[in-house]
Amino acid sequence: xxxxxxxxxxxxAIELAKKGARAVNPNPMVGAVVVQAGKVxxxxxxxxxxxxxxxxxxxxxxxxxxxxxxxxxxxxxxEPCSHYGKTPPCAEKIVKLGLKRCVIGSSDPNPKVAGKGxxxxxxxxxxxxxxxxxxxxxxxxxxxxxxxxxxxxxxFLKCAITLDxxxxxxxxxxxxxxxxxxxxxxxxxxxxxxxIMVGINTVLADNPSLTARIENGVNPYRxxxxxxxxxxxxxxxxxxxxxxxTIIVTSEKNKNSEKQLDFSENNKVxxxxxxxTKFSFKEILEKxxxxxxxxxxxxxxxxxxxxxxxxxxxxxxxxxxxNKILGDTEGKSFIAGFDKKNxxxxxxxxxxxxxxxxxxxxxxxxxxxxx
Amino acid sequence: xxxxxxxxxxxxAIELAKKGARAVNPNPMVGAVVVQAGKVxxxxxxxxxxxxxxxxxxxxxxxxxxxxxxxxxxxxxxEPCSHYGKTPPCAEKIVKLGLKRCVIGSSDPNPKVAGKGxxxxxxxxxxxxxxxxxxxxxxxxxxxxxxxxxxxxxxFLKCAITLDxxxxxxxxxxxxxxxxxxxxxxxxxxxxxxxIMVGINTVLADNPSLTARIENGVNPYRxxxxxxxxxxxxxxxxxxxxxxxTIIVTSEKNKNSEKQLDFSENNKVxxxxxxxTKFSFKEILEKxxxxxxxxxxxxxxxxxxxxxxxxxxxxxxxxxxxNKILGDTEGKSFIAGFDKKNxxxxxxxxxxxxxxxxxxxxxxxxxxxxx
Numbered sequence: 001x002x003x004x005x006x007x008x009x010x011x012x013a014i015e016l017a018k019k020g021a022r023a024v025n026p027n028p029m030v031g032a033v034v035v036q037a038g039k040v041x042x043x044x045x046x047x048x049x050x051x052x053x054x055x056x057x058x059x060x061x062x063x064x065x066x067x068x069x070x071x072x073x074x075x076x077x078x079e080p081c082s083h084y085g086k087t088p089p090c091a092e093k094i095v096k097l098g099l100k101r102c103v104i105g106s107s108d109p110n111p112k113v114a115g116k117g118x119x120x121x122x123x124x125x126x127x128x129x130x131x132x133x134x135x136x137x138x139x140x141x142x143x144x145x146x147x148x149x150x151x152x153x154x155x156f157l158k159c160a161i162t163l164d165x166x167x168x169x170x171x172x173x174x175x176x177x178x179x180x181x182x183x184x185x186x187x188x189x190x191x192x193x194x195x196i197m198v199g200i201n202t203v204l205a206d207n208p209s210l211t212a213r214i215e216n217g218v219n220p221y222r223x224x225x226x227x228x229x230x231x232x233x234x235x236x237x238x239x240x241x242x243x244x245x246t247i248i249v250t251s252e253k254n255k256n257s258e259k260q261l262d263f264s265e266n267n268k269v270x271x272x273x274x275x276x277t278k279f280s281f282k283e284i285l286e287k288x289x290x291x292x293x294x295x296x297x298x299x300x301x302x303x304x305x306x307x308x309x310x311x312x313x314x315x316x317x318x319x320x321x322x323n324k325i326l327g328d329t330e331g332k333s334f335i336a337g338f339d340k341k342n343x344x345x346x347x348x349x350x351x352x353x354x355x356x357x358x359x360x361x362x363x364x365x366x367x368x369x370x371x
Numbered sequence: 372x373x374x375x376x377x378x379x380x381x382x383x384a385i386e387l388a389k390k391g392a393r394a395v396n397p398n399p400m401v402g403a404v405v406v407q408a409g410k411v412x413x414x415x416x417x418x419x420x421x422x423x424x425x426x427x428x429x430x431x432x433x434x435x436x437x438x439x440x441x442x443x444x445x446x447x448x449x450e451p452c453s454h455y456g457k458t459p460p461c462a463e464k465i466v467k468l469g470l471k472r473c474v475i476g477s478s479d480p481n482p483k484v485a486g487k488g489x490x491x492x493x494x495x496x497x498x499x500x501x502x503x504x505x506x507x508x509x510x511x512x513x514x515x516x517x518x519x520x521x522x523x524x525x526x527f528l529k530c531a532i533t534l535d536x537x538x539x540x541x542x543x544x545x546x547x548x549x550x551x552x553x554x555x556x557x558x559x560x561x562x563x564x565x566x567i568m569v570g571i572n573t574v575l576a577d578n579p580s581l582t583a584r585i586e587n588g589v590n591p592y593r594x595x596x597x598x599x600x601x602x603x604x605x606x607x608x609x610x611x612x613x614x615x616x617t618i619i620v621t622s623e624k625n626k627n628s629e630k631q632l633d634f635s636e637n638n639k640v641x642x643x644x645x646x647x648t649k650f651s652f653k654e655i656l657e658k659x660x661x662x663x664x665x666x667x668x669x670x671x672x673x674x675x676x677x678x679x680x681x682x683x684x685x686x687x688x689x690x691x692x693x694n695k696i697l698g699d700t701e702g703k704s705f706i707a708g709f710d711k712k713n714x715x716x717x718x719x720x721x722x723x724x725x726x727x728x729x730x731x732x733x734x735x736x737x738x739x740x741x742x
Contacts, residue, residue, distance in 0.1 A: 162717060163690060163734065164536035164704055173713045306698065319534060321692065323734060324717040327677060327709030329700070333535055338698030342544045346533060346695040352730040359723040361732055363534065363694060 006103050009033045009040075009075040010133045013105070016045040016054070017077045017140050022191065022218070023048045026294045028078055028144040030054040034062035034099075036072040041065040055080055055090040059097055073101040077137040079108040079130075082116035091120035101127040105137025106371065109145040138371040143193075145370035146315065147294040152285045154295040157317030158189055159305060161334050162324045167300060170330040172205045181357035182320045189318070191217040193295040195247075195288065199304040200226040209236040210299075221293055222246045225284065225304060227277040229254040233267070244268040247291070249284055251277045281311045306337045309347055318355070318364040377474050380404050380411075380446040381504045384476070387416040387425070388448045388511050393562065393589070394419045397665045399449055399515040401425040405433035405470075407443040412436040426451055426461040430468055444472040448508040450479040450501075453487035462491035472498040476508025477742065480516040509742040514564075516741035517686065518665040523656045525666040528688030529560055530676060530705050533695045537702040538671060543576045552728035553691045560689070562588040564666040566618075566659065570675040571597040580607040581670075592664055593617045596655065596675060598648040600625040604638070615639040618662070620655055622648045652682045677706045680718055689726070689735045 016031030024046050032054035034042035042065065044057025055076055062069060080090035080102065094102055102121050107130065108114045121128050138145065143154040160178040161167055168174040176183070190196055190212040202208065203224055210222040222237050222245055229250045231238060237246045249272040254260050263269040272287045281304075288296065298308060298317075308314050319334075340346065349365035356362075387402030395417050403425035405413035413436065415428025426447055433440060451461035451473065465473055473492050478501065479485045492499050509516065514525040531548040532538055539545040547554070561567055561583040573579065574595055581593040593608050593616055600621045602609060608617045620643045625631050634640040643658045659667065669679060669688075679685050690705075711717065720736035727733075 161534075162536075163532075163692075163720070164706055165534060166536075169711050169714060169716075171712045175714060177714060309696070309698065321534075321734075322717075323720040323723045323736065324714075325680070325706055325720070326711050326714075326717055327680065327706040328711045329704055329707045331711065333700055335535055335696055335698040336700045340540050340697050340699045340702065341542045343540060343546060343548060343695075343697075345540075346693075346697055349534070349694040349696070349730075352694045354725065354727050354732050356725050359720075361725050361734065363692075363732065365694065 006075070006129060006132050009035055010077070010103060010105055010137070012040070012043070013075045013077050014133065014136055014140065016043055020046045020048075025049060025194070026144065026147070026292070028141040030076065030078045032058035032074060032076040034058045034069070034072055034074050036062070036066055036069065041072070053081065053087055053090050055093065056087065059093055063097065069097045069099050072099045073103060074099055075103045077105040077140060079104050079106065079114070080117040080121070081108070082113055082120055089117070089120070091117040094121060094126065095124040099126060101129070103129045103132050105131070105133050106141065109148045109370065111149070134371070138369065142315070142370055143295045147289070149370055151289045153195065153289050153293050154193070155285065155298055155308065155313055155315050156189065156193055156295065157298045157305065157308065157314050157319070158186055159300060159317070159334050160320040160322065162322055162326045164325050164327060164331070165333050165335070166326045166331040167302065167334045168205065168332040169326060170328060170332070174206060177324065178320045178322045178360050179358055182360045182362065185318070185320070185355070185357065185362065187213050187217070189297050190220055193220060193297040195221040195223050195293045195296040197223040197225065197296050197298050197304070199301050200224060200228075200230050201303060202299070202301040203231055203235055203237060205301070207236050209240055211240070219243050219245055220297065223288060223296065224248050225279065227251045227279065229257065229259055231263075238263060238267050238269060241267050241269060244270070246270065247272060249274060249279065249287070251275075281308055281313045285313060300334070302332055302334060302336055306335045309335060310337070315368045316366045318362045320357070320360055320362045323359045377446070377500060377503050380406055381448070381474060381476055381508070383411070383414070384446045384448050385504065385507055385511065387414055391417045391419075396420060396565070397515065397518065397663070399512040401447065401449045403429035403445060403447040405429045405440070405443055405445050407433070407437055407440065412443065424452065424458055424461050426464065427458065430464055434468065440468045440470050443470045444474060445470055446474045448476040448511060450475050450477065450485070451488040451492070452479070453484055453491055460488070460491070462488040465492060465497065466495040470497060472500070474500045474503050476502070476504055477512065480519045480741065482520070505742070509740065513686070513741055514666045518660070520741055522660045524566065524660050524664050525564070526656065526669055526679065526684055526686050527560065527564055527666065528669045528676065528679065528685050528690070529557055530671060530688070531691040531693065532705050533693055533697045535696050535698060535702070536704050536706070537697045538673065538705045539576065539703040540697060541699060541701040541703070545577060548695065549691045549693045549731050550729055553731045553733065556689070556691070556726070556728065556733065558584050558588070560668050561591055564591060564668040566592040566594050566664045566667040568594040568596065568667050568669050568675070570672050571595060571599075571601050572674060573670070573672040574602055574606055574608060576672070578607050580611055582611070590614050590616055591668065594659060594667065595619045596650065598622045598650065600628065600630055609634060609638050609640065612638050612640060615641070617641065618643060620645060620650065620658070622646075652679055652684045656684060671705070673703055673705060673707055677708045680706060681708070686739045687737045689733045691728070691731055691733045694730045
């Protein structure tokens, strides 16, 4: 019974955390609820990047509603912080107000500080329950967790295919594969992740703008993998770089070339240089991670998607399937280059969930999880 | 309001009709409800092939419950028959009992008798309402309607593919693509349709038994398209032909060949002979139709499926998609051979509905409808 009550308030805290969604990025989403004598006397969530933590809102409200919190419990989706950062440590605030109990969902993913918040609470004699609805709390902050733990951006694959797995005809035509409802979901993803990545072939074939066409949407960083610097001034990612968020990943050998300097100076394009002309996905992600980009929506094309599966760097994704058949083996598959003799050597998409978009369907999957 | 009451009782009749499902084949599924003074006083459905019509059961029951049916209405999913067949005409029975009204869903699809049942009723002064929930009533009997109207069997495609549209690896391995839940649905289809069709390449690659592995299931006719008579005695469709339901469609040139005569005499295989060695789907369906087979489950492989789409002979189907990627363009696609330069030249699957089988999904579609 006690567990059920804990889960009930933790679920409330999770719902509060979700309100932070995009605004709190790259901070984690956190929710907190203070309960005394079976009544919720304070709630809060982390509202915006660098703003007060969820516990601060919840505890301040609780203090207004009750002079004595010595019988109160605080539910928080993430272990209270122990460090003096942008705000004073929340664990100490809980101690100072003398609460009886603290119920925690996720542990702090930062290995340097994990457990320290809990230790401060325990040292002060406060009862601590950890891992309550941990999986659901962890889910809130997979991007944050991965980035803290690995310094690598979270990689989410988005791909729209025909029923026979094609992303374009043999002549390169790809408009449109999926319906409007599915394409709207793509705009949601473009607003959800900090970066969006495509290969140079996609730029040459489709000349995409790669902007978030959503109301009050924030444009993602546009990351182009272009070893031989084939991007041209006429391409939308260069022409429309008003927000200065286009990043080209290219070979060291193009550094200081006429085109590179021109793009850099006149079009405000950012560059990432790597050795050679065949980049591993791992090194690309490492470099992008150092730029402070915590998440990437991988949109194609065949080469990058295939390499990402080969290197097993995809964290999650959604593949949109249209009720449409090309029937032409010369059409471009979304993935190629593997050598499989048996069906059981297939790549398996894990933790699959289906989203129905009218006559299209999305196969959403989760390959990795972080906690 | 009156319309709503009619729909309510028609829906009841539809549910009754469904109870006939497979047993009534190749007769249509029909349900009937007799209502008087707001009370259901008789129900019935067509229970088995050649058995009494739904109206007979419903009217007999109503007669027991009420001596005077002059204020009663009969709801029937299909126009009451007007001909002396296995049973006396239902339209005359309704007249004889002196009902007030007859509400009908589907019209009789047989062009020779369509409207004749209605005419008998109207001539006797009985009120007739037609086309009530017609679409749903028509849906009950698509196989029956098509076969009556065209003499061609209904063609339903079943296909299991990877996310990249493959039915086998380059070495021919295809076990298993989909999960158990999806494969169980296939068994349901094998029991639903009278025939099951594959090409010779599927026999050579997989050596399938093509039986209905379902409790109390009826084996379908096994139809093999084998122009050059490559089937061998070791194949399960020959070896296991105990029910004598294997049919080989082959070239005239194999008639009276040693192998053909051996299969025919010693293995009780039935043969359909066609001219040449490249058969059109249309001529195959015509021949199979003359054997009294009203419906076919097309299971593959690539060649037959591609030809069926090319000739646009598929009536409906379900394509099962696994959460599995082969990633090898040399793997075998479920469809090939088309020449498409633009995405909008794609084949569109219509009236799509998704069925979720755990981590697999089925795209069910309906290309044609008959009424």
